[in-house]
Amino acid sequence: MTDLAPRELRVLVAVGSEGGFSAAAALLGMTQSAVSHSVRASERKLGAVLFDRGRNGASPTAAGERALGHARRVLRLLEVMAAEVRGASQGDGSVAGPLRIAVFRSAALHLLPRALERLTARHPGIVPEVRIVREVGPGTAGEVLGGRADIAVATIGTTSPVPPGLVGGVLLEEGYALVHPAGHPAPRTLPLVDWAENCTSYTREWWAAQEWLPAATVEAEDDGAVLSMVSSGFGMAVMPELSLIGAPPSVEITDLGMARPTRSVGYVTTPELAKSLAVRSLIRELRTTEG
Template identity: 70%
Template sequence: MTDPADLSPQELRILVAIADSGSFSAAAATLGTTQSGVSHAVRGIERKVGAVLFARGRTGARPTAAGTTAAAHARRVLRMLDVLAVDARAAARGTGADEAADGPLHIAAFRSAALHLLPPVLGRLTARRPGIEPRVRIVREVGPGTAGEVIAGRADVGIATLGTATPTPPGLVAGVLVEEPYALVHPAGHPAPRSLPLVDWTENCSSYTREWWASQDWIPRATIEAEDDGAVLAMVAGGFGMAIMPALSLAAAPSTVRITDLGPGRPTRSVGYVSTPELAASAAVRALVRELRLAHTGAVVPPTWHTGDAPEAVPRD
């Protein structure tokens, strides 16, 4: 077995191209080379790594467990080579890396963060650092979620829910940006919102929230499952049910719904960022986190929340 440190950047690009495209021929087309050249390169890469990285078949090439891990490392190494170039150019010009931050910034975010949290932040970021090119990928915050995108090397930073049933994976760094409360949301003017069915969606899965729900005998089991929080809000606005939703999901709530504070014992959700230690130190990620912290220094509370003046909408002790 050859030392895997002998892997070249081009070999890393081949690994990533196959993993992303699912075939040697598609990877060859992406890289502007031949399928035989890709096949030869993969045999050499596997020899250096000491593991089979792709299961070859008539329908293409599927990464093995070793191949998935190798491709994730390859993406992250290639990204760090980009960061090396940015920092080196800054040093050559005698400017700080922060001032010289440029190039793509890959961000993974769950839906409500991408809709309501990121746009103003990215506007300020690109105004101050016009060389940065944000590229946002919307990911469902279930299973690996946005943190999984960072681990896989597809994102430099993820906007994630922290402290939930899925903890931050080892090897990543994280920081809380905002603690957002959950609230009861129901059709405006409904005489007995607690009699309505509960509308829910898969991502609304904070372990603390679930425990809180289980202790509230006034909340029924969910009978309507929606695809995402936007669909939940639309169902509630249409009068089809009530929901327990975090503040970020309610940032653009229509006037046809009423949002009621659940009181001092209400559940909350921590929203923050995750990155690798290496990329967290890069100029672009530091600049993004700085803008996020400046924009979100306290709890997110929509201005239309009510504090319990609708007796039937507020849980009883």
């Protein structure tokens, strides 16, 4: 059986976050040799090299990335255990402490705030820590998988399924619409404006079938920049409903019909944290927001 103590896990996490043994030692109040010894001991126990050592510091190997994700999640579970035990000992079942949330931009603007308002009113001891993460590559779900977030609001679907080892559920289905400058006589002749996070949201079949849609000539940083460009008359865009909440009157939103593309927005967490009071409470508030 692999037996790594919490102290050894903290050393691994510190080396990963600080990018080197010296910086990790300073963070932990240890000597560099003690940090090196701890990492070597962990590598022997796990049977894998966890960090590539070099003149510029230490970077996680593929095995190291996996180990760091597990280490962060184990350490977080110890913190959650302590918080929930303290709440149980007080007899009111309350819980206090941070709740780490990863969310993509439009959900952070239009879905999360109302849920957090109710959550903190009912559980004032919970302190939300929100990070806005681009929904590309590992995206928000990757923050949970890597142990950097307790729960993520993520896009879920065939092109971005819940990662193995995590659990999740759908909160809402949002459709897409054509967005263009208000009053334009032929909006479908305009250049297409897009952004990286939007590309994986459509079904490939739908996109390929739209002969009127050209390849994007402009790729913006986020959906806010896309909306600004469309508003200024620069082009048209195909955007999801969350991104269009509060759209300015200078743009017009045209329904794409029954065959319009949709995407699922949901939550992702670990099986262990899914049972915790803070995560369960946030999921309930997110569902109420969209109910």
